[in-house]
Amino acid sequence: MQIRVIDSHTGGEPTRTIVSEVPLLGTSVAQRLSDMRMRHDELRKALIHEPRGSEVMVGAILLPPIDPQNTAGVIFFNNVGYLGMCGHGTIGVVETLRWMGRLQPGLHVLETCVGNVQILLHQDRRVTLDNVPSYRIAKDHRITLSNRDTLLADIAYGGNHFALVDISHSDWMNRGTNFLIQLSTEILQQIQINYPDVDHVELFDKPKSQNCDSRSFVLCPGGQYDRSPCGTGTSAKLACLAADDKLSPGELWRQESYIGSVFEASYQWVDPLAKSIRPSITSRAFVNGDLQMIVDPEDPFCWGIPTS
Numbered sequence: 156m157q158i159r160v161i162d163s164h165t166g167g168e169p170t171r172t173i174v175s176e177v178p179l180l181g182t183s184v185a186q187r188l189s190d191m192r193m194r195h196d197e198l199r200k201a202l203i204h205e206p207r208g209s210e211v212m213v214g215a216i217l218l219p220p221i222d223p224q225n226t227a228g229v230i231f232f233n234n235v236g237y238l239g240m241c242g243h244g245t246i247g248v249v250e251t252l253r254w255m256g257r258l259q260p261g262l263h264v265l266e267t268c269v270g271n272v273q274i275l276l277h278q279d280r281r282v283t284l285d286n287v288p289s290y291r292i293a294k295d296h297r298i299t300l301s302n303r304d305t306l307l308a309d310i311a312y313g314g315n316h317f318a319l320v321d322i323s324h325s326d327w328m329n330r331g332t333n334f335l336i337q338l339s340t341e342i343l344q345q346i347q348i349n350y351p352d353v354d355h356v357e358l359f360d361k362p363k364s365q366n367c368d369s370r371s372f373v374l375c376p377g378g379q380y381d382r383s384p385c386g387t388g389t390s391a392k393l394a395c396l397a398a399d400d401k402l403s404p405g406e407l408w409r410q411e412s413y414i415g416s417v418f419e420a421s422y423q424w425v426d427p428l429a430k431s432i433r434p435s436i437t438s439r440a441f442v443n444g445d446l447q448m449i450v451d452p453e454d455p456f457c458w459g460i461p462t463s
């Protein structure tokens with residue numbers, strides 16, 4: 156069995172797009188996701204688990220659109236399962252389609268598991284993604300860590316569910332990735348007691364770069380951190396800023412990632428009373444691999460090394 160994938164990265168975060176046809180059954184993206192889970196989950200593991208992949212990688216399956224007026228359907232996944240939406244992944248998929256000659260600059264619509272997202276592919280290869288409606292669910296949820304530190308977390312939705320924690324009172328952002336993964340994993344465990352849907356944690360600090368507004372460290376569900384500023388996470392951040400009247404509609408927010416890559420973001424109200432917003436995220440991706448994956452039945456790890 157051979158599977159063609161195209162690799163890209165957006166702000167350092169990899170996306171592996173499956174361009175070989177995966178015949179998923181269903182007349183909605185949700186039904187196709189369920190078919191993928193039931194009948195093709197081995198494919199996810201084969202492409203994302205070691206030895207072919209890594210826990211940092213996000214995969215994307217390209218599908219024919221359900222509504223023929225749209226550009227394509229897409230299902231995102233990682234080492235532990237499926238993602239509702241993925242901002243860096245969407246930008247990676249759009250650049251992949253452009254690189255393959257399947258997409259011209261202009262407006263496009265992608266169908267995702269959590270709704271349609273409008274895409275503007277710019278002439279200069281930047282991509283602006285208008286994400287699904289995003290909103291804050293809770294403000295200042297108090298958690299106590301094992302060392303008795305108390306932190307306040309906002310809970311917000313931006314296509315995935317996030318806990319957002321300001322750590323600018325501390326030097327934690329300078330203590331290295333192992334420390335930050337450990338800290339955000341402990342925060343996640345605490346948060347999930349009350350908010351079981353939350354599977355990402357964002358820690359925020361002052362920016363390193365002068366022209367950015369904030370720097371984030373984002374823990375993803377598979378236990379690794381997002382090298383990009385995280386598109387759905389930046390959407391959740393904007394929802395909190397909008398709810399607190401700290402950012403106006405159309406105002407630019409420059410979110411810096413842990414490794415220094417930047418997403419430009421702004422929002423428009425969907426419903427100002429419910430404080431629901433439509434975030435726009437702009438960045439660009441780079442294709443860095445066009446690969447034919449081989450699944451050899453004699454290879455004991457042809458479907459990936461199982462994770463514990």
Ligand code: PYC
Pocket residue numbers: 168213238240241242243244315375381383384385386387388
């Ligand atoms: O960019 O939305 C994002 C994302 C989610 C997980 C990794 N990246």
